[in-house]
Amino acid sequence: MEQSQRTDDKGIGLLRGRDGLRLLLSLWDNFPEHMFIIRVDGPDEFIVEAINPAHEKTLGKSTDITGQRIDAILPRDAAEPVIQRYRHCVATGEPYRYEECGYFVDEQGMRQEGHWLTLLVPISDMNGRVHHLFGISKNITEVIRARQEVEAQNRILEERVAERTRELEKANAELKHQATRDFLTDCYNRRHLTEIARLEMERARRYDMPFTLALIDIDKFKAINDQHGHNEGDRTLRALATCLRKAMRRPDILGRYGGDEFLVLMPETDITGARVISGRLQDTVRKQCGQTISIGLAQLKPSDGKLESIIERADRDLMSVKESRKKSP
Numbered sequence: 555m556e557q558s559q560r561t562d563d564k565g566i567g568l569l570r571g572r573d574g575l576r577l578l579l580s581l582w583d584n585f586p587e588h589m590f591i592i593r594v595d596g597p598d599e600f601i602v603e604a605i606n607p608a609h610e611k612t613l614g615k616s617t618d619i620t621g622q623r624i625d626a627i628l629p630r631d632a633a634e635p636v637i638q639r640y641r642h643c644v645a646t647g648e649p650y651r652y653e654e655c656g657y658f659v660d661e662q663g664m665r666q667e668g669h670w671l672t673l674l675v676p677i678s679d680m681n682g683r684v685h686h687l688f689g690i691s692k693n694i695t696e697v698i699r700a701r702q703e704v705e706a707q708n709r710i711l712e713e714r715v716a717e718r719t720r721e722l723e724k725a726n727a728e729l730k731h732q733a734t735r736d737f738l739t740d741c742y743n744r745r746h747l748t749e750i751a752r753l754e755m756e757r758a759r760r761y762d763m764p765f766t767l768a769l770i771d772i773d774k775f776k777a778i779n780d781q782h783g784h785n786e787g788d789r790t791l792r793a794l795a796t797c798l799r800k801a802m803r804r805p806d807i808l809g810r811y812g813g814d815e816f817l818v819l820m821p822e823t824d825i826t827g828a829r830v831i832s833g834r835l836q837d838t839v840r841k842q843c844g845q846t847i848s849i850g851l852a853q854l855k856p857s858d859g860k861l862e863s864i865i866e867r868a869d870r871d872l873m874s875v876k877e878s879r880k881k882s883p
């Protein structure tokens with residue numbers, strides 16, 4: 555049988571006895587949390603019947619709210635949620651527990667915002683009509699403030715972590731860039747270029763596609779360094795890299811192989827196509843950089859075991875181009 559429906563006096567006999575009322579009043583007077591009784595006069599009519607001394611203390615000495623309607627005590631926007639909760643409790647006939655925000659008067663008489671955990675219990679007549687609500691509100695202001703403080707700290711920490719993550723990602727991207735790029739010209743460095751070249755070789759073999767390398771050397775580069783200084787030589791290398799990048803086709807890959815030598819990887823291109831592209835590169839470089847370049851080409855053969863063998867062939871081709879240039883400049 556439900557606790558509220560029990561008819562015997564077991565356990566509550568004391569309350570039914572002579573001293574019961576005095577005991578309950580003493581509890582009401584000494585209970586450290588808010589206690590209140592609301593009379594239900596209609597769907598929107600909730601009258602404060604009584605509040606215990608702890609509740610009175612919180613409201614401040616000058617405030618007497620007993621006998622008043624909730625919507626007469628509180629401003630409209632504050633009264634509305636309170637009335638809704640009371641209505642809910644009346645409608646369901648069940649106890650209702652909720653957190654609420656309100657104001658209290660502190661030791662110095664100052665009005666402060668506070669938080670309460672309230673348990674509302676409906677009291678019904680024989681027909682089940684709820685005629686009163688009994689409430690207990692525990693002050694949880696400190697708990698809520700501590701929770702808000704932790705949440706604020708968490709937000710600060712999360713922001714710091716996010717900021718640190720962004721910095722690390724940026725540093726990683728920068729490191730990756732530095733590891734793969736030539737510091738002078740910003741095109742791929744030899745190590746990264748040869749890694750890509752090996753992958754392209756494998757891809758060409760697997761899909762039976764042509765693959766050609768172009769080894770590019772600046773003509774008489776030593777003379778630029780000797781006559782105009784190393785800085786001018788560096789500037790020429792940078793200008794050449796920019797010029798080649800602009801003149802190349804999108805899928806082709808440029809890197810600095812070393813010194814004044816650049817390597818262009820041409821996937822899906824045979825030696826005939828590579829010759830056409832090389833001629834175009836030489837024209838562009840001559841017109842835009844005022845420089846001539848020699849180009850050695852080599853196409854991947856089935857007999858090429860390692861990348862080095864195809865590069866060696868391109869190098870030999872470059873040497874013979876240079877030799878023939880020297881013979882007929």
Ligand SMILES: Nc1nc2c(ncn2[C@@H]2O[C@H](COP(=O)(O)OP(=O)(O)OP(=O)(O)O)[C@@H](O)[C@H]2O)c(=O)[nH]1
Pocket residue numbers: 738771772773774775776777779783784785786787788791812813814876
């Ligand atoms: N300024 C500059 N010079 C470099 C750099 N790396 C290599 N060199 C110079 O590039 C020159 C390369 O010389 P070579 O390719 O042998 O000579 P070249 O004058 O181009 O001769 P040909 O290729 O036969 O026309 C050398 O003088 C190197 O010192 C660099 O990063 N900056």
